[in-house]
Amino acid sequence: MCLLAFQLQSHPKYQLVMMANRDEAYARPTARANFWSDHPDILAGRDLEQMGTWLGINTQGKVAALTNYRDFTLPQTGKLSRGHIVSSYLQSSLSAQDFMEQLHTNREDYAGCNVLAGSAKEMFYYSNIEQSIRHLPNGTHGLSNALLNTPWPKVDKTKALLADYLQQTETIDRDRLFGMMQRAEPFPIEQLPDTGVGEDLERLLSSIFIASKDYGTRCTTVLTIDREDRVEFEERTYKKGVFTATQKFSFRIEKPAHS
Structure with missing residues (x-):
């Protein structure tokens, strides 16, 4: 996954609102979001090549998401998916902080x-990268694909689209959030970072929704x-940019998670 925005504990009706795009090679085999047969309490899409995921929630309310860090000027490291x-994390009984401390200890296992x-x-x-x-x-x-809140x-x-919309509305229209994440216009090259991929690819990757x-x-x-621990999870999939x-x-969360 390459882009997400979320609002935490800042809305009268919703504790958490998250919207995310997963960008990946079209050829990489992927399962659509569902409760996993081998871990029935986990709801997520699944990468069928390595059997991991990029974003998910479990029935106890634990939430996790991941993006790759893109800087091709850095050496490629890590051997685990x-x-x-x-x-x-979604399978673990550890708190989020304890899990992160464990991840820090094993940080060199991952790119x-x-x-x-x-x-x-x-x-x-x-x-x-930040450690x-x-x-x-x-x-x-x-x-x-940089550090959290890096101003790409x-x-x-x-962030601005999400914050402005949630400030104006009490009940979310999910179509509005999906629309925010489907903007395919690239940004001007002079506004973009240099992550070592060249100007053409940098511009292609700059758009919120990517299709190549x-x-x-x-x-x-x-x-x-929401404030009553009701979870609504919707995933829309695309093939070469087409829905x-x-x-x-x-x-409803079974037992509110203490992260």
């Missing part, structure tokens, strides 16, 4: 990544948890 970080772990009550962030565990303040945050144009844009010949946005997820299917799930 980063997608297992998310699924490991550069950003990890969110916690619940609707509180959220933690860790990057093995610092952050307990996040309430408010609106954004994450792409698409990060700033999605072999790589692009595979799905968009909208996750909300193909919707998966919707709704449940």
Whole structure:
């Protein structure tokens, strides 16, 4: 996953509102969001190549998400699949902070990544590039393929769109959130970072929604948890930029998670 924005404990009706795009090679085999047969309490899409995931929630209310850190000027490191970080937290009995401390200890096992772990009550962030565990303040945050809240144009844009909309509405229209994540216009090259991929690819990757010949946005997820611990999870999938299917799930958290 390459872009997400979320608001934590800042809305009268919703504890957590999260919207996210997963960008990946079209050829990489992927299962749509569902409750996993081998871990029935986990709701997430699944990477069928390594059997991990990029974003998920369990029935106890634990939430986790991951993005890769993109900087091709850095040496490539790590031997384990980063997608297992998310699924490991969702399966774990550890608190989010304890899990992040364990991840920090094992940070060299993974290539550069950003990890969110916690619940609707509180959220933690860790990057093995920054190597610092952050307990996040309430408010609106954004994450792409640099550190949390790095002011890349698409990060700033999605944060602003989400914050402005939630300030104006009591009950969310999920179509509005999906619309925010489906903006395909690239940003001007002079506003973009240099992550070592060259100007043409940098500009292609700058858009909120990516569509190219072999790589692009595979799905968009909208996750909300309201003040009564009701979870609404919707995933829309795409094939080469064209919408193909919707998966919707709704449940009440069994026992509110203490992240």
